[in-house]
Amino acid sequence: KIARVSGAQLELHERSNTVEICGSEEAVRRARKYISLVQAQRVGPVHVDSTHDDGDLTTIDVPTSCVGFVTGAQGNFLRSCEEEWGTLMFF
Numbered sequence: 001k002i003a004r005v006s007g008a009q010l011e012l013h014e015r016s017n018t019v020e021i022c023g024s025e026e027a028v029r030r031a032r033k034y035i036s037l038v039q040a041q042r043v044g045p046v047h048v049d050s051t052h053d054d055g056d057l058t059t060i061d062v063p064t065s066c067v068g069f070v071t072g073a074q075g076n077f078l079r080s081c082e083e084e085w086g087t088l089m090f091f
Helices: 002-006 025-043 064-071 073-085
Strands: 009-013 018-022
Touching: 002 009, 002 025, 018 025, 064 073
Parallel strands: none
Antiparallel strands: 009 018
């Protein structure tokens, strides 16, 4: 998913727990940023704000009453939106 949205080529080396990133300077920069955000999401909430914006960020305020609809059961709706729109979404 990160390769698709960043435009970079990624190769995961599981034995050494590393990722090889290839592509344009911009694609590599975006891939690194997205990897760090996904890693952070694994250990707790991720807060994305305007400091993360490199021309690749859109933020949307979601009313509390709509949170369940936006995420869907076990995050499935959010993931289907990511897949359809070729994006990463943090909620």
